[in-house]
Amino acid sequence: MEIPVSPTPRLLALRRVENRWIHSMKRVAIAGALALTTALPATGWAAAPALPEIRFAINTDTTTSMPGNVLRNTFTDEILANVIESLVALKSDLSVAPMLADSWDISPDGKQYTFHLRHGVLFHDGTPFTSADVKWSFDFFMKPQSGYVCRGNYDGHRGPKVLAVTTPDPHTVVFDLDRPSALFLTHMTEPRCPLAILSHASVDKNGAWLKPVGTGPFVFSEWKQGQYVLLKPFAQYQSRTEAPSGLAGAKHPQADVRFVAIPDEAAQVSALMSGQIDVMNISENNLPPADPHWHVIVGPGADPAAMLMQTRDPLLADVRIRRAIALAVDLPGVVNAVSGGMARYNSSLTPDAEAFYTAGDAVGYKQNLPEVKRLLAAAGYAGQTLTLETNRRYPHMYSTAVYMQSLLSQAGINAKLQVVEWGTQVNDFRSGHFQLMSFGYSARIEPALMYGDVLGDKSKNPMVQWDNPKARALLRSIDGVSDPSARKQVFQQLHQMMMDDVPMIVLYDSPDLTLVSNRLQGVTTWPLRLKRFSNVTKN
Amino acid sequence: MLSYIIKRLSMAVPTVFIVTLLVFGMIRAIPGDPASLMLGDLNDPALLQQMRHSFGLDQSIPAQFVIWVSHLLSGDFGMSIVRHQPVLELIRETFPVTAEIVLAATFLACVIAIPAGLFAAWMQNRRGDLAVVMGSIMLVSIPSFWAGILLIWLFGVKLHLLPTFGYQPFSQAGWASLKYLVLPVIAVTLGEIAVVTRMMRASSIEVLRLEYIAHARAKGLSERRVLLRHTLPNAFGPTLTVIGLVLGHLLAGGAVIETVFTLPGMGRLLVESIYSRDYPVVQGCLLVIALLYVLTNLVVDLLYPIFDPRLKL
């Protein structure tokens, strides 16, 4: 029941024109099914298990079973999101909702959070969940040996410093902070490093990690390194009663879930068509034709695609040239072409699917060629070449660059493509060594986190894109302000300032595409992309 | 014989050492490191430090080299940074795939090329010879990756006879696994046939010109006997060297074919690890390839005298 809050790109029925291809893909599917059924590994996971088994394809196996560990990859986050829970959880509009805490009180000075915990919740090993477990989990993650990547959020470096965690009774836990923080709760829900509430049975008697024993709807049952992870429904899961939304609300596990590592996307598609897997992430250029056996779910994402401009470059330091670049191209048209109509132009760093998105955020650049001419002339642009860096690994970044280069040239701005290998591009991004760059940020769960990574002092940190002290001060001013409307106001202001400064051209939020077999019911998408398998059934 | 082997092996040691040095330096010369690549656009210097420390990247390069070599000597190839699996395990999983294709292709190529080369030498400068020579020049001109793509198109997309990608090991799927090998092996064999044919032909011509062949013919031996009993074994020697070269070359060039057919082989592991800056894996793979090269050459050198009694060890 995932209805995105704000208007989103309509769900499209996708089709291909060539009927021949549909016909041949069916035959490929049959051949593939024959091939794969005769070639299944002897471990027997293809044999029908007692419970139905949902199979989800991941590109590479998880590298650890501990949430937030330094070794983690995206699939670690995805798998564990079904296994562990925190005090709070994110809804699909990325707002904070209760999870293991039913409610909480914040002291007037903002420095004390009192959480009232749920009753009757059990861990996967059957032991009851109490406030002592919250304290234990927090202490475990904050130990340097645990390898938790987000200690900075709680020790004062990137967030408030937690002075003490106290447990007045088994269902109340109190966090004392050194200063008010608007993001204290949000940080707990960070997909890469959730503040998971774990049982101490997750570690052995020496404190070394064993496996995640959490409170989530699924139990971490089996892990064959390099191949798959198997989750089983937690029979004693106590679901919340609110409507499911994002990772919050009611969760009812219905089937086993197996995360299967299949490195190649085309191989995943083939596996889905032959019934070996049921659901997978898919990119726009690999979509199969419409078929009664599967469908594609398109939903909004929260990862902004942008064209960056190096404001320290001698040529681009002139805001008139940057502004000219922003006005030279039909941005909605480019977004439409690049995303195949599945995303729309969003000029703001705040994703349009988020609760914080406002009408002010929707104000973008409108193509204005006469103004471009005027600006270029005023800046004294004499046709110098600008390099636009991109890579081949992410087709959207490449397509965007190809279109932008061509359209900029048509508008009189001499842009030249420079295609580099992705690793090199990341290096150039982090060192600021580029002029124009077609790039895509990964999602942040709150606009302040995105603005925080984008704003900064370029002379100290070459990775930041927007060097504006006033904007930085404005962002810092809401560090302790939790009131959503006040924050919205500030984000709107920041957006306006960014539109004036033109440090980059934000284009759209990469949509989330999922290819699902019609045997599954209840699969939904949300901007953070993590697959949730509670509430999903399989025939 | 033994002293020869020892001598050759000891000559290989400095070679391998130089290779390890080269490998180590080269991969680190590539801009970017695995930690910052994994971090991507996240602006967290403390986390970057933490990751670099856990991957052992915060030490000086000479120190890293010494650590790597000392682990190597005890058989530990290190741990993949991206996959967090032992490098040796990854190589053990992927190398058989590459080897299967290379060996099958080489075997197939020899089965076709050796008779073809012999035949061409026997029919020298007549139509049969010209056909073989022209055919082999044509084959060697076809890039294996183009042949691979066209084979996929023809047999996979149009005719639906064979799978277009993927792999199943023999141990798991038995004879059914062979259908994943057919197209890649054909693509690789095409080029190989040409090289082996030409060498076989050239050395057969040399042998056929020798006096004792004329002598054998004068004695009244059948042509077949002359060819199979007298020509083939003697012409095979130089051809063996070429086969060794080809084998070594293929082990390295696996990357291209494995990319086309999406095979989980060592070549593809190597290329992907270069892209993700997975230093330990790159170092391990290149080391293994260099060792194989040296080993193959050694084996070929040792087998050569069997076919050429003029050589004494």
Next chain:
Amino acid sequence: MPSSPKRARRANLVIGAVLVGLLLLIAVVNLVYTPYGPLDVNIHARYAPPSLHHWFGTDEFGRDILSRIMSGAGVSTTVSVCSVLFALLAGTSIGAVCGYAGGWFDRLAAMLIDALMAFPGLLLALGIMTVVGPSKWGVVVALGLAYTPSVSRIARGAALSLRQRDFVVASRTMGNSGAWTLLRHVLPHCVAPLLVFSTSLFGSALLAESALSFLGLGVPAPEPTWGGMLADGRTAIDQAIWVVLFPGAAISLALFGINLFGDGVRDLLDPRMKGGM
């Protein structure tokens, strides 16, 4: 048939020369004329099949494939020729000096060269390209370096065999410096084997450049390269086979011509092979 071998060899040389000539011609013509700009995007003509407008069809961005193949000819030829020249220059200098000098210097160098040759050429080039980043001259240097060891081996072999020859010894006795003797007496004798080798090297370089472009580490997009076009077209073979058919055919024809030509040259220069091809 006595005249047939000579005729056959001559025919090979001629066909090879014609094809190579065609390659060079296209490479030159592409500098002044191509039916469409090789980089011109055309959103309305994506994946158009071969027709009168586009003889070889168009690719994913609507770019004319014939024009891109012509442009690719220029790129491939430049890169191959330059990398072979690089290898010849570097390899001959190193090899001849080593072979001529002899002694520990030669043995050390031989060991280094052997180590480099334990490195499959393509991987060495791949490694260099990842360090340098995709660039045209990067490919030239990478391939040149990859081939230098084999060239130097040949030069060294020739120089070694010549060291003890009368005229070389005489030259030194007369008081000429080593360097002069090297240049005047040794190097000219290296030419023949090197010339033969360089014709096959040219073919290898063309193929290697295509392979590197295919892997994404050759001459960078959007500059058209034959290997790069193959890589781009791979995902679309079900709907547009012409995107891979024509560039691959171009590579094959070029290699075919080079190989034939190389064989012909070898026959002319290598007296040992007089009896055959």
